[in-house]
Amino acid sequence: MQHQDFYHQYATIQEEEVRALNEALRNRTDKEFHWYADFPYVIAELSTCDGHVDAKVMAVKYPVTPSSGILIMPDEDNEYYEVGYNDIQFGDIDGILDELPEE
Numbered sequence: 084m085q086h087q088d089f090y091h092q093y094a095t096i097q098e099e100e101v102r103a104l105n106e107a108l109r110n111r112t113d114k115e116f117h118w119y120a121d122f123p124y125v126i127a128e129l130s131t132c133d134g135h136v137d138a139k140v141m142a143v144k145y146p147v148t149p150s151s152g153i154l155i156m157p158d159e160d161n162e163y164y165e166v167g168y169n170d171i172q173f174g175d176i177d178g179i180l181d182e183l184p185e186e
Contacts, residue, residue: 093173100176101147101168104183108145111186115144123182125175127155127166135172138164140179153179 108114122139129136138155141163146152150167157164168176 097168097173097176100180104143104176104180105146107180107183108143108147111145115142116183117142118182121182123175123179125153125155125178126172127157127164127170129157129164129166129170131164132157132159140182143179143183147176 108116118139118141122141124137124139126135127138128134136157136159138157140153141156142154144152144154148167149169151165153166153168153171155164155166156162
């Protein structure tokens with residue numbers, strides 16, 4: 084069986100998702116969006132927690148970078164954390180895009 088390296092494909096997909104999210108936010112009047120209900124959820128890795136945590140996305144702001152632009156609140160506490168796309172699981176940006184209303 085020949086080994087195939089899929090990392091490049093994952094990286095390309097993630098770049099396209101981030102580009103689409105940033106484009107959507109850049110075109111908004113205030114360049115950010117806050118959810119008050121029907122939150123998208125992500126799986127995040129926080130330096131303050133062991134392992135990964137489920138968290139609701141409270142807001143996103145332009146530009147979303149590897150380390151900033153996504154405001155989350157983990158299910159375990161009522162603290163807010165700003166993370167970037169490198170801190171959440173692959174494919175979670177797509178879930179955020181799905182819940183982002185068109186302006």
